[in-house]
Amino acid sequence: MLSLFNRFPQYWMDGAVRSLNGLRQGLTEPFPYHEDPPTVTPYTVIAEEGKMRLRYYQAATSTPVGSVLIVYALIKRPFILDLVPGKSVVQSLVNQGFHVYLTDWIPPTRADTWRGFDAYVNGDLANAVQRVQEHAGIEQVSLLGYCFGALLASLYTALHPHTVENLVTLTIPFDFSTQEIPLFSILNKLPPATLDLIRSTHGNCPGWLVKAAFTAMSPVHHGIDKYMGLYRNAEKEGYAEFFDLFERWMNSDVPLAGQLFREVTHDVFQQNLLQQNQLQVGNTMVDMRQITCPVFSIIGEHDDVVHPHSSQSFTECVGSADTATVTFPAGHVGVVVGAAAHKKLWPEVGAWLRHRTLPAMRRHGAWSSDHHSH
Amino acid sequence: MATPAKHAMADVMTMWTATFLEVPTVTTQWSWGMGQQRDVEAAMWKGYDAWVRVAKTAIDRVYENPVFGDVAAVALDRTLRWQQWQQTIASTIVATIVPLTGLPTAAMVDAVHAEVQSLHARLSEQTTQLQALRAERHIESVEQMRTQDRPRLAAVRTLQTPAIAAARNEHQTGAMS
Numbered sequence: 001m002l003s004l005f006n007r008f009p010q011y012w013m014d015g016a017v018r019s020l021n022g023l024r025q026g027l028t029e030p031f032p033y034h035e036d037p038p039t040v041t042p043y044t045v046i047a048e049e050g051k052m053r054l055r056y057y058q059a060a061t062s063t064p065v066g067s068v069l070i071v072y073a074l075i076k077r078p079f080i081l082d083l084v085p086g087k088s089v090v091q092s093l094v095n096q097g098f099h100v101y102l103t104d105w106i107p108p109t110r111a112d113t114w115r116g117f118d119a120y121v122n123g124d125l126a127n128a129v130q131r132v133q134e135h136a137g138i139e140q141v142s143l144l145g146y147c148f149g150a151l152l153a154s155l156y157t158a159l160h161p162h163t164v165e166n167l168v169t170l171t172i173p174f175d176f177s178t179q180e181i182p183l184f185s186i187l188n189k190l191p192p193a194t195l196d197l198i199r200s201t202h203g204n205c206p207g208w209l210v211k212a213a214f215t216a217m218s219p220v221h222h223g224i225d226k227y228m229g230l231y232r233n234a235e236k237e238g239y240a241e242f243f244d245l246f247e248r249w250m251n252s253d254v255p256l257a258g259q260l261f262r263e264v265t266h267d268v269f270q271q272n273l274l275q276q277n278q279l280q281v282g283n284t285m286v287d288m289r290q291i292t293c294p295v296f297s298i299i300g301e302h303d304d305v306v307h308p309h310s311s312q313s314f315t316e317c318v319g320s321a322d323t324a325t326v327t328f329p330a331g332h333v334g335v336v337v338g339a340a341a342h343k344k345l346w347p348e349v350g351a352w353l354r355h356r357t358l359p360a361m362r363r364h365g366a367w368s369s370d371h372h373s374h
Numbered sequence: 375m376a377t378p379a380k381h382a383m384a385d386v387m388t389m390w391t392a393t394f395l396e397v398p399t400v401t402t403q404w405s406w407g408m409g410q411q412r413d414v415e416a417a418m419w420k421g422y423d424a425w426v427r428v429a430k431t432a433i434d435r436v437y438e439n440p441v442f443g444d445v446a447a448v449a450l451d452r453t454l455r456w457q458q459w460q461q462t463i464a465s466t467i468v469a470t471i472v473p474l475t476g477l478p479t480a481a482m483v484d485a486v487h488a489e490v491q492s493l494h495a496r497l498s499e500q501t502t503q504l505q506a507l508r509a510e511r512h513i514e515s516v517e518q519m520r521t522q523d524r525p526r527l528a529a530v531r532t533l534q535t536p537a538i539a540a541a542r543n544e545h546q547t548g549a550m551s
Contacts, residue, residue: 220430232419
């Protein structure tokens, strides 16, 4: 116990160095994404257009069961989905026989402040889906979105339903009619003029501002408790290495394009236009009832970033007859890196997708007698 | 079902009893040889965990206070306006001085960066085309060589075979002797 007083300052200083390094990365243009840690699962970049690099992870089985496009969030870097062996969403899906594609978003620069939902959804994400269709030889793509990526994936599916075979949403921030996260009370008080001021002053919403908001959500945890946890679990095998990688991800905040920041905070968060089917993307009003493919919504029961109530009504608002909602006992990040999630949740996700995915060879051949109809 | 307020009160009680009751008790027992160090540590961590929950709850209550929200929103607005004013002053001074020093502005650097990216993309595209052309030419030349050289190679093979056989025989004869 006395060694705590010796180790805590060291842990805290290491954390301060990580934070400063994250600040440096966030202020660097272009963002130095080559400084990401090495991935667990090997991949190749099959396309790079707009603000998106499309990664391809080959299925590990000799008879692949399908293809999945993971739509990652526009906040922080995507290596949280492939952090360590045994706690990697990408690895789990690849080992279950899926060809996995991942949107590796290129952080915006000052020249990209104009980018909003239209550019990311109808531009970059549409291009990603098209590349997957060409690469995998399929007409419809299964999408899996995480957090903000789930929001993008659901917008895309509502606008282009004919290209999506299945939609899996992980902790989707959908309904902001009741704002249970205490910090969001402050966000709700920011007038449009202040939101515009962020854009006019910085162009994009800077990475340090995003990090400050996340830190303010749990200042005691980020300032003290996580280091106490490191001390208490110092003897646990692999804990320190995992902690280091996880903290690198926590400090990998990237800027959010100015127009997108305005649309997310004012239209989605403050006005709750998405849940009311009144959000306009490009020239089209987004209607969630246009989502008619099978939908699987995963909610983190102890999520303190996207409150469970925010995700619960999503499957009720879509037009699909085949929907499922799972509330898993984990937090916002626990659903992707938790040991329990990889033991119980991700095999279930793989099974759900497998039963609703037509392999490419069957898609382009004659319909077989066991064809699934949605 | 317990309300958040009841949870908070329970955590405060846990923190108080752990700090002022349990820790002194187990520490005294341990110092007299009647307890173990791990009991002391367990009591201290119990108090610490309760303190963390109490602190989090207190901070959440502050966030939910409308007065705090108003103050934070105004503070952010003022900070941003001050940053904007700073940037305007700085860019005005820089715009005046930069032509004298010959240093580039951010806009100039951005423009050069965009041009370099464009050149890089064009170079990659042309490299890919060149590699494709080279591959095509290599295949053509291999095919041409096979077609033209086939009779000559066959002739060489025919000529060599008796010579090689003769050399082999000579070698074997020499080895036996």
